[in-house]
Amino acid sequence: MSYFLSRTQVVVAFGAVLLALYVLDLVRRRRLSEEYSLLWVIASVIIALLGFSTPLLVWITRVLGFLGESSTVFAFGLAFATAMLLYASIKLSRLGYENHELTREMALLRHDLEELRRERGGEEAR
Protein backbone atom coordinates (compact mmCIF):
# COMPACT_ATOMS: atom_id res chain seq x y z
CA MET A 1 0.00 0.00 0.00
CA SER A 2 1.44 3.35 -1.03
CA TYR A 3 1.41 6.17 1.48
CA PHE A 4 -1.27 8.01 -0.48
CA LEU A 5 -4.46 6.09 -1.23
CA SER A 6 -5.45 7.98 -4.33
CA ARG A 7 -4.60 10.86 -6.56
CA THR A 8 -7.74 12.65 -5.34
CA GLN A 9 -6.29 12.66 -1.85
CA VAL A 10 -3.10 14.33 -3.04
CA VAL A 11 -4.98 16.99 -5.00
CA VAL A 12 -7.32 17.76 -2.10
CA ALA A 13 -4.47 17.88 0.43
CA PHE A 14 -2.36 20.31 -1.59
CA GLY A 15 -5.48 22.30 -2.50
CA ALA A 16 -6.23 22.70 1.20
CA VAL A 17 -2.72 23.97 1.91
CA LEU A 18 -2.99 26.48 -0.94
CA LEU A 19 -6.38 27.61 0.36
CA ALA A 20 -4.99 28.13 3.86
CA LEU A 21 -2.11 30.19 2.47
CA TYR A 22 -4.48 32.24 0.32
CA VAL A 23 -6.76 32.93 3.32
CA LEU A 24 -3.80 34.07 5.41
CA ASP A 25 -2.66 36.30 2.56
CA LEU A 26 -6.14 37.85 2.34
CA VAL A 27 -5.95 38.64 6.06
CA ARG A 28 -2.47 40.13 5.57
CA ARG A 29 -3.79 42.41 2.84
CA ARG A 30 -6.79 43.34 5.04
CA ARG A 31 -9.24 41.96 2.48
CA LEU A 32 -10.59 39.46 5.02
CA SER A 33 -11.04 40.10 8.72
CA GLU A 34 -9.37 37.81 11.25
CA GLU A 35 -12.79 36.80 12.52
CA TYR A 36 -13.84 35.31 9.18
CA SER A 37 -10.47 33.76 8.45
CA LEU A 38 -10.68 31.48 11.49
CA LEU A 39 -13.31 29.11 10.09
CA TRP A 40 -11.52 28.98 6.74
CA VAL A 41 -8.19 28.18 8.28
CA ILE A 42 -9.65 25.49 10.54
CA ALA A 43 -11.44 23.95 7.56
CA SER A 44 -8.37 23.84 5.37
CA VAL A 45 -6.18 22.49 8.17
CA ILE A 46 -8.57 19.61 8.79
CA ILE A 47 -8.85 18.83 5.10
CA ALA A 48 -5.07 18.94 4.76
CA LEU A 49 -4.68 16.63 7.79
CA LEU A 50 -7.09 14.13 6.29
CA GLY A 51 -5.26 14.38 2.98
CA PHE A 52 -1.75 13.85 4.32
CA SER A 53 -2.38 11.43 7.18
CA THR A 54 -3.59 8.25 5.55
CA PRO A 55 -3.96 6.22 8.80
CA LEU A 56 -6.17 8.93 10.29
CA LEU A 57 -8.22 9.11 7.09
CA VAL A 58 -8.64 5.34 6.93
CA TRP A 59 -9.61 5.19 10.59
CA ILE A 60 -12.24 7.97 10.28
CA THR A 61 -13.61 6.41 7.11
CA ARG A 62 -14.07 3.10 8.91
CA VAL A 63 -15.59 4.65 12.02
CA LEU A 64 -18.08 6.80 10.07
CA GLY A 65 -18.81 4.01 7.60
CA PHE A 66 -18.02 5.86 4.37
CA LEU A 67 -17.46 3.68 1.32
CA GLY A 68 -14.23 5.33 0.23
CA GLU A 69 -11.55 7.53 1.76
CA SER A 70 -12.08 10.32 -0.77
CA SER A 71 -15.75 10.49 0.29
CA THR A 72 -14.58 11.28 3.82
CA VAL A 73 -12.48 14.17 2.58
CA PHE A 74 -15.34 15.57 0.50
CA ALA A 75 -17.87 15.02 3.29
CA PHE A 76 -15.76 17.09 5.64
CA GLY A 77 -15.32 19.75 2.97
CA LEU A 78 -19.06 19.90 2.39
CA ALA A 79 -19.78 20.08 6.13
CA PHE A 80 -17.49 23.07 6.42
CA ALA A 81 -18.96 24.76 3.36
CA THR A 82 -22.41 24.40 4.92
CA ALA A 83 -21.21 25.75 8.27
CA MET A 84 -19.57 28.68 6.50
CA LEU A 85 -22.73 29.52 4.52
CA LEU A 86 -24.88 29.39 7.63
CA TYR A 87 -22.39 31.61 9.44
CA ALA A 88 -22.47 34.05 6.51
CA SER A 89 -26.32 34.09 6.57
CA ILE A 90 -26.29 34.88 10.29
CA LYS A 91 -23.81 37.69 9.73
CA LEU A 92 -25.89 39.02 6.83
CA SER A 93 -29.04 39.05 8.95
CA ARG A 94 -27.23 40.95 11.64
CA LEU A 95 -25.85 43.44 9.12
CA GLY A 96 -29.36 43.85 7.69
CA TYR A 97 -30.75 44.59 11.14
CA GLU A 98 -28.01 47.10 11.90
CA ASN A 99 -28.48 48.70 8.51
CA HIS A 100 -32.20 49.03 9.21
CA GLU A 101 -31.55 50.75 12.55
CA LEU A 102 -28.92 53.07 11.07
CA THR A 103 -31.16 54.07 8.16
CA ARG A 104 -33.93 55.12 10.52
CA GLU A 105 -31.58 56.92 12.86
CA MET A 106 -29.97 58.71 9.93
CA ALA A 107 -33.34 59.77 8.50
CA LEU A 108 -34.32 61.35 11.83
CA LEU A 109 -30.95 63.07 12.25
CA ARG A 110 -31.05 64.43 8.73
CA HIS A 111 -34.53 65.79 9.35
CA ASP A 112 -33.38 67.52 12.53
CA LEU A 113 -30.32 68.90 10.77
CA GLU A 114 -32.38 70.39 7.95
CA GLU A 115 -34.79 71.90 10.45
CA LEU A 116 -31.90 73.47 12.42
CA ARG A 117 -30.45 74.87 9.21
CA ARG A 118 -33.79 76.39 8.28
CA GLU A 119 -34.14 77.99 11.70
CA ARG A 120 -30.63 79.43 11.53
CA GLY A 121 -31.18 80.61 7.98
CA GLY A 122 -34.28 82.45 9.18
CA GLU A 123 -32.30 84.15 11.97
CA GLU A 124 -29.55 85.30 9.62
CA ALA A 125 -32.07 86.75 7.17
CA ARG A 126 -33.59 88.89 9.89
Added chain:
Amino acid sequence: MTPPRVLVVIPAHNEQASLAATLAELHRVAPDVDRLVVDDGSQDGTARVARASGVRVVRHPVNLGVGGALQTGFRWAVEHGYDVGVQLDADGQHDPAFLPALLAPVLAGRCDVSIGSRFVESSGYRAPLNRKIGMWLFQAVVRLAIGRRITDTTSGFRAYARPVMEVCQHDFPKDFPDAPLLILLARHGFRLEEVPVRMRERQAGRSFYTLGKQLYYPYKNLLASLMALIRRPV
Protein backbone atom coordinates in the same frame (compact mmCIF):
# COMPACT_ATOMS: atom_id res chain seq x y z
CA MET B 1 -54.38 68.51 32.50
CA THR B 2 -53.03 69.17 29.04
CA PRO B 3 -54.97 67.61 26.18
CA PRO B 4 -53.38 64.43 24.84
CA ARG B 5 -51.03 64.93 21.91
CA VAL B 6 -51.78 62.87 18.85
CA LEU B 7 -49.46 62.26 15.92
CA VAL B 8 -50.70 60.80 12.65
CA VAL B 9 -47.88 58.85 11.00
CA ILE B 10 -48.24 58.35 7.26
CA PRO B 11 -45.78 55.83 5.79
CA ALA B 12 -45.39 56.55 2.08
CA HIS B 13 -43.47 54.75 -0.63
CA ASN B 14 -43.89 56.20 -4.12
CA GLU B 15 -47.29 57.68 -3.31
CA GLN B 16 -47.03 61.09 -4.96
CA ALA B 17 -50.24 60.48 -6.91
CA SER B 18 -52.47 59.97 -3.87
CA LEU B 19 -50.60 61.63 -1.00
CA ALA B 20 -51.77 65.19 -1.66
CA ALA B 21 -55.44 64.18 -1.59
CA THR B 22 -54.92 62.07 1.54
CA LEU B 23 -53.17 64.94 3.36
CA ALA B 24 -55.78 67.47 2.21
CA GLU B 25 -58.59 65.27 3.47
CA LEU B 26 -56.82 64.68 6.77
CA HIS B 27 -56.35 68.41 7.19
CA ARG B 28 -60.01 69.06 6.41
CA VAL B 29 -61.29 66.43 8.84
CA ALA B 30 -58.74 66.88 11.64
CA PRO B 31 -57.07 70.30 11.25
CA ASP B 32 -55.30 70.39 14.62
CA VAL B 33 -53.77 66.96 14.69
CA ASP B 34 -50.01 66.75 14.06
CA ARG B 35 -48.89 64.84 11.00
CA LEU B 36 -45.67 63.16 9.98
CA VAL B 37 -45.00 61.64 6.58
CA VAL B 38 -42.28 59.00 6.56
CA ASP B 39 -41.02 58.82 3.00
CA ASP B 40 -39.71 55.28 2.79
CA GLY B 41 -37.06 55.68 0.11
CA SER B 42 -39.43 56.86 -2.62
CA GLN B 43 -38.13 57.34 -6.16
CA ASP B 44 -40.88 59.81 -7.03
CA GLY B 45 -41.95 63.18 -5.65
CA THR B 46 -43.56 61.85 -2.48
CA ALA B 47 -41.47 64.06 -0.16
CA ARG B 48 -42.04 67.13 -2.35
CA VAL B 49 -45.81 66.59 -2.35
CA ALA B 50 -45.82 66.22 1.43
CA ARG B 51 -43.75 69.37 1.97
CA ALA B 52 -45.94 71.30 -0.44
CA SER B 53 -48.88 70.33 1.78
CA GLY B 54 -47.00 71.80 4.74
CA VAL B 55 -46.47 68.44 6.40
CA ARG B 56 -43.28 67.42 8.17
CA VAL B 57 -41.35 64.74 6.27
CA VAL B 58 -38.69 62.30 7.44
CA ARG B 59 -36.99 60.59 4.52
CA HIS B 60 -35.41 57.14 4.52
CA PRO B 61 -32.50 57.06 2.05
CA VAL B 62 -33.48 53.49 1.10
CA ASN B 63 -36.72 51.51 1.25
CA LEU B 64 -37.21 49.65 4.54
CA GLY B 65 -40.83 48.55 4.21
CA VAL B 66 -43.94 49.69 6.06
CA GLY B 67 -42.69 48.33 9.37
CA GLY B 68 -39.49 50.37 9.24
CA ALA B 69 -41.35 53.52 8.24
CA LEU B 70 -43.71 53.10 11.18
CA GLN B 71 -40.81 52.55 13.55
CA THR B 72 -39.27 55.83 12.44
CA GLY B 73 -42.63 57.50 13.06
CA PHE B 74 -42.87 55.89 16.50
CA ARG B 75 -39.41 57.04 17.49
CA TRP B 76 -40.24 60.57 16.37
CA ALA B 77 -43.47 60.46 18.37
CA VAL B 78 -41.74 59.13 21.50
CA GLU B 79 -38.92 61.69 21.28
CA HIS B 80 -41.37 64.53 20.87
CA GLY B 81 -43.67 63.59 23.70
CA TYR B 82 -46.74 62.36 21.86
CA ASP B 83 -49.31 60.33 23.77
CA VAL B 84 -50.86 58.50 20.85
CA GLY B 85 -49.65 57.59 17.36
CA VAL B 86 -52.02 56.79 14.52
CA GLN B 87 -51.01 54.84 11.45
CA LEU B 88 -52.70 56.11 8.29
CA ASP B 89 -52.08 54.80 4.77
CA ALA B 90 -50.96 57.33 2.18
CA ASP B 91 -53.05 55.79 -0.57
CA GLY B 92 -56.44 56.99 0.68
CA GLN B 93 -57.73 53.59 1.85
CA HIS B 94 -58.19 54.86 5.37
CA ASP B 95 -60.90 57.43 5.87
CA PRO B 96 -59.69 60.05 8.39
CA ALA B 97 -63.33 60.64 9.32
CA PHE B 98 -62.93 57.56 11.54
CA LEU B 99 -59.99 59.11 13.39
CA PRO B 100 -62.03 60.20 16.45
CA ALA B 101 -63.64 56.75 16.69
CA LEU B 102 -60.24 55.07 16.42
CA LEU B 103 -58.68 57.36 19.03
CA ALA B 104 -61.53 57.22 21.55
CA PRO B 105 -60.74 53.87 23.26
CA VAL B 106 -57.02 54.65 23.47
CA LEU B 107 -57.55 58.13 24.85
CA ALA B 108 -60.07 56.77 27.34
CA GLY B 109 -57.46 54.22 28.46
CA ARG B 110 -59.68 51.27 27.58
CA CYS B 111 -56.99 49.76 25.37
CA ASP B 112 -53.39 50.31 24.27
CA VAL B 113 -53.91 49.62 20.58
CA SER B 114 -57.11 50.20 18.65
CA ILE B 115 -57.53 48.56 15.28
CA GLY B 116 -59.76 49.98 12.58
CA SER B 117 -61.60 46.89 11.46
CA ARG B 118 -63.58 46.31 8.28
CA PHE B 119 -65.39 43.33 9.71
CA VAL B 120 -66.63 44.22 13.19
CA GLU B 121 -69.72 45.50 11.44
CA SER B 122 -70.49 44.72 7.86
CA SER B 123 -68.73 47.48 5.96
CA GLY B 124 -69.38 46.29 2.46
CA TYR B 125 -65.72 45.44 1.93
CA ARG B 126 -65.35 42.58 -0.54
CA ALA B 127 -61.95 40.92 -0.76
CA PRO B 128 -60.82 38.77 -3.67
CA LEU B 129 -60.77 35.05 -2.86
CA ASN B 130 -57.01 34.72 -2.33
CA ARG B 131 -57.02 37.63 0.11
CA LYS B 132 -60.06 36.14 1.82
CA ILE B 133 -58.32 32.80 2.40
CA GLY B 134 -55.28 34.62 3.74
CA MET B 135 -57.45 36.67 6.09
CA TRP B 136 -59.18 33.56 7.45
CA LEU B 137 -55.85 31.85 7.91
CA PHE B 138 -54.26 34.69 9.84
CA GLN B 139 -57.39 35.33 11.83
CA ALA B 140 -57.13 31.69 12.95
CA VAL B 141 -53.41 32.01 13.65
CA VAL B 142 -53.91 35.11 15.77
CA ARG B 143 -56.81 33.55 17.61
CA LEU B 144 -54.77 30.44 18.35
CA ALA B 145 -51.81 32.51 19.51
CA ILE B 146 -53.46 35.12 21.68
CA GLY B 147 -56.72 33.40 22.53
CA ARG B 148 -59.07 36.00 21.16
CA ARG B 149 -60.63 36.92 17.88
CA ILE B 150 -59.31 39.84 15.89
CA THR B 151 -61.56 40.10 12.88
CA ASP B 152 -59.30 42.29 10.74
CA THR B 153 -55.70 41.22 11.21
CA THR B 154 -54.43 42.95 8.06
CA SER B 155 -55.89 46.35 8.85
CA GLY B 156 -53.20 49.01 8.88
CA PHE B 157 -55.46 51.66 10.35
CA ARG B 158 -54.48 51.63 14.01
CA ALA B 159 -53.86 53.89 16.99
CA TYR B 160 -51.03 53.12 19.41
CA ALA B 161 -50.65 54.42 22.96
CA ARG B 162 -47.25 55.81 23.94
CA PRO B 163 -46.01 52.70 25.83
CA VAL B 164 -46.70 50.64 22.71
CA MET B 165 -44.68 53.04 20.58
CA GLU B 166 -41.84 52.91 23.09
CA VAL B 167 -41.63 49.15 22.68
CA CYS B 168 -42.28 49.10 18.94
CA GLN B 169 -39.60 51.61 18.02
CA HIS B 170 -37.14 48.81 18.84
CA ASP B 171 -39.11 45.61 18.30
CA PHE B 172 -41.37 45.44 15.28
CA PRO B 173 -42.12 42.93 12.51
CA LYS B 174 -40.17 43.99 9.47
CA ASP B 175 -42.17 43.73 6.26
CA PHE B 176 -45.82 43.27 7.04
CA PRO B 177 -46.93 44.59 10.42
CA ASP B 178 -50.13 42.56 10.80
CA ALA B 179 -50.61 39.10 12.39
CA PRO B 180 -47.10 38.88 13.89
CA LEU B 181 -47.49 42.39 15.28
CA LEU B 182 -50.80 41.56 16.95
CA ILE B 183 -49.23 38.51 18.59
CA LEU B 184 -46.20 40.54 19.65
CA LEU B 185 -48.41 43.23 21.16
CA ALA B 186 -50.50 40.68 23.03
CA ARG B 187 -47.35 39.04 24.37
CA HIS B 188 -46.16 42.40 25.67
CA GLY B 189 -49.43 42.52 27.57
CA PHE B 190 -50.96 45.36 25.57
CA ARG B 191 -54.73 45.44 25.29
CA LEU B 192 -56.17 45.38 21.77
CA GLU B 193 -59.57 46.61 20.72
CA GLU B 194 -61.27 46.71 17.36
CA VAL B 195 -63.19 49.70 16.13
CA PRO B 196 -65.53 49.42 13.13
CA VAL B 197 -64.40 51.48 10.15
CA ARG B 198 -65.11 51.60 6.45
CA MET B 199 -62.21 51.38 4.06
CA ARG B 200 -62.04 52.53 0.47
CA GLU B 201 -60.26 51.39 -2.64
CA ARG B 202 -56.78 52.79 -2.93
CA GLN B 203 -56.81 56.09 -4.84
CA ALA B 204 -53.62 55.49 -6.82
CA GLY B 205 -50.29 53.73 -6.65
CA ARG B 206 -49.59 50.05 -6.15
CA SER B 207 -50.49 47.85 -3.25
CA PHE B 208 -47.68 46.51 -1.10
CA TYR B 209 -48.98 43.06 -1.86
CA THR B 210 -47.51 42.40 -5.30
CA LEU B 211 -47.50 38.96 -6.94
CA GLY B 212 -44.11 37.83 -5.69
CA LYS B 213 -45.05 38.88 -2.21
CA GLN B 214 -48.33 36.98 -2.45
CA LEU B 215 -46.34 33.77 -2.39
CA TYR B 216 -43.76 34.96 0.10
CA TYR B 217 -46.29 36.60 2.40
CA PRO B 218 -48.03 33.52 3.85
CA TYR B 219 -44.73 31.74 4.54
CA LYS B 220 -43.10 34.80 6.04
CA ASN B 221 -46.10 35.75 8.08
CA LEU B 222 -46.71 32.28 9.48
CA LEU B 223 -43.08 31.99 10.51
CA ALA B 224 -43.02 35.49 11.94
CA SER B 225 -46.25 34.74 13.85
CA LEU B 226 -44.76 31.59 15.32
CA MET B 227 -41.59 33.44 16.26
CA ALA B 228 -43.54 36.29 17.81
CA LEU B 229 -45.24 33.66 19.92
CA ILE B 230 -42.21 31.69 21.08
CA ARG B 231 -39.34 34.18 21.18
CA ARG B 232 -38.59 36.30 24.18
CA PRO B 233 -39.86 39.84 23.63
CA VAL B 234 -36.98 42.34 23.43
